[in-house]
Amino acid sequence: MRRQWGGIERAVRGHLSKLLAGGVLMTMPSVVYAESAQDASVGAEADTTDADIVVLGRAQNYYRVRETMIGKVPADPLNIPQTVTIVNAELIEDQGARQITELYRNVAGVSNFSYAGVTFRGFRQIGGAYYDGLRGDVFSGFSAPQLFNVERVEFLKGPAGMLYGPGAPGGTINYVTKKPSETFSANLRGIVGNYDRYGASGDITGSLTSDGGIAGRASLFYEHYDEFRDHAESKTFVADGGLTFKLGERSKLTAQATYYDQDLPGALLRGIPTDMAGNFLASINWNHNEPTDFVKLNAQVYQAQLETELSDAISANVSSRWFQYNEHQNYHQTGAPYDSDGDNVVDKVIRQYRDNTMDITGLSFAGNLVGRAELAGMAHTILIGGDWNRQTTDYEDLRINPEELGGPVPGLSLRNPVYGLTGPADYGRASLSYDLSSVRGTRYGLYAQDQIVIADRFILVGGVRHDWFKDSNYPGNEAASGDATTWRAGAIYKPRPDISVYVNWSDTFEPQSAGNQRAIVGGPFAPVTGAQIEGGVKTALLDGKIQTDFAVYQIVRENVLQVDTSLPQVSGEDQLAPLGEVTSKGFEFSISADITPDWVALANYGYNDTKITGTAPGQSISNAVGNRFVNAPRHQAGFWTRYNVRAIDTSFAFGGQYVSEQLGFDGERVKPFTVFDGSITKKLAFVDIMLRVENIFDKYYAVSGFGLANGAFPGRPRTAFVEVRRYF
Secondary structure (H helix, E strand, C coil): CHHHHHHHHHHHHHHHHHHHHCCCCCCCCCCCCECCCCCCCCCCCCCCCCCCCCCECCCCCCCCCCCECCCCCCECHHHCCCCEEEECHHHHHHCCCCEHHHCHHHCCCEEEEECCEEEECCEEEECCCEECCEECCCCCCCCCCECCCEEEEEEEECCCHHHHCCCCCCEEEEEEECCCCCCCEEEEEEEEECCCEEEEEEEEEEECCCCCCEEEEEEEEEEEEECCCCCCEEEEEEEEEEEEEECCCCEEEEEEEEEEEEEEECCCCCCECECCCCCECCCCCCCCCCCCCEEEEEEEEEEEEEEEECCCCEEEEEEEEEEEEEEEEEEEEEEEEECCCCCCCCCEEEEEEEEEEEEEEEEEEEEEEEEEEEECCEEEEEEEEEEEEEEEEEEEEEEECEHHHCCCECCEECCCCCCCCCCHHHCCHHHCCCEEEEEEEEEEEEEEEEEEEECCCEEEEEEEEEEEEEEEEECCCEEEEEEEEEEEEEEEEEEECCEEEEEEEEEEEECCCHHHCCHHHCCCCCCEEEEEEEEEEEEEHHHHCEEEEEEEEEEEEEEEEEECCCCCCECCECCEEEEEEEEEEEEEEEEEEEEECCEEEEEEEEEEEEEEEECCCCCCCCCEECCEECCCCCEEEEEEEEEEEHHHCEEEEEEEEEECCEECCCCCEECCEEEEEEEEEEECCCCEEEEEEECCCCCCCEEEECCCCCCEEECCCCEEEEEEEEEC
């Protein structure tokens, strides 16, 4: 029977390889646990009777990534003087994660803000993520980034201006995408769950030529589920593929293409209205949208990277990324809830109808030259590079007022909503005109860095970068340009190879908006800046089986523009001044332990206190209430553990997340919450089956606040799914 199955498997491989070579099959990126004999865990059984059988098993250091490019130079995270958290493919698969918001609980200091936005060490960040070190995030609107073609997600904590140019001070997220491999692997998957969840995917990669000169990868993914909010759905399709060409012994070129299509009926979801104490005023199933509302996202991405080793001491890489992104939204925006019948109970919200389209096109280039040399008895790794990015956003927007303000759009009851009484056809849309706007931003910079290793115990890192930027807005014909210099310096002491004690200083900047750079309001102004000092200890004990990170940090953000009330208006315009300052302080701890060959555990905790430390009299700062920042919890914690019972080829996993109290935009309370999830994975003869349950105890909670008008974003109720996986 075993030999018969081996023949079937070889036949399947042959057919899949032909399909890949012919460009017919595109399937989902895979996670295949193919390991060498010395690395395979005790629980794996090797089949020595058929060389084509792949050994499946668990390795020690299972969630560890030994090398990252987050610092532009290949490096062990122990040798980077800044906190780096990496969520690899194995952890993504074990947790059944489909989008980035499902991974935040693994990262100390990171929590969900809203949609594609994140709170990073106390600061709100929207979009701005990197893919393989390049700008070009297609999920910068109302859709969270998908993990489908992602190998791992890298979180670099704190400012990273010297490495990546303009950016928020909380940190940087880099998605490392899956690339073609010379080694053949493939998988097929199917999923089914509650809330009408179903989907299928597949992946194949391998060499397309007998000499391994060309490798290919192709993938497809589709998944549907009903949101827990009334008449809201999610339909996601992803097609992804790539080719890698060997250009000699030391060079290779990788080209990739990805297509995303999301249809989200009724799913541009604001929150559920709450009172000031954080109590929901409606069921978490309540939806402010009509069944005919929708969000439709369509994006295509093309990316290429050339890597070469010019000699044993010099290497270089050049990469580019082009993308086009369209998001069309029809939805009913909520307004302030009110008492409609005079019984002193808030029972209704006003609604505004919105129809808007956002088209974004972006192009990025980057190049790096890395040289290694011994000078004066010290090992130097020198980085010289530059990058360029241009992004254009065209926006069409139509808004129709609610009945309460003289328009045709009816409000909606919080307790007994009735849908379908009216729709866009009743709003006189044909006679109205859309507001048009266009924004173009260009960013480019040059940088250099030297990493010096002294006596294998001391590592010094120093770098500098200079950036130029230019922004323009239409129809206001507002424009702004400028430049800035950023720095990075760090030192590491290694009392032994698996322990790093480090200190780091780094900064970043964010250009002021073009509308605030006008001379009539006092402009131009210097960019907003953010600088961090951080110290910590990293370990990878017992050959990496126990990894820990501890960091203490302070980030100061300055030059935040505010109205200067000491100055009179000019032609009716308020005068601005860079008076605002925000300080974020905190500490973080995380641990990852391969306790036994069958038992792995992760845990993290983060404390953060972000406050306004400088402001114009009587004013606050954007995303803050009083001196506290919105959706910036003081305490966060998460854990995950997985145990494999070899006797029955079954793994059991359990995890949880805690987020302390937060504030919404109107100062309303967002209650603390603790939720748990778990999974059981059974390995059968030909397939693996995983049962996953999220929010096991069906906790009724809010993830973050968005103001009294928009409400608080509810967390998912208890959900469950079964995924069947077949590896080839």
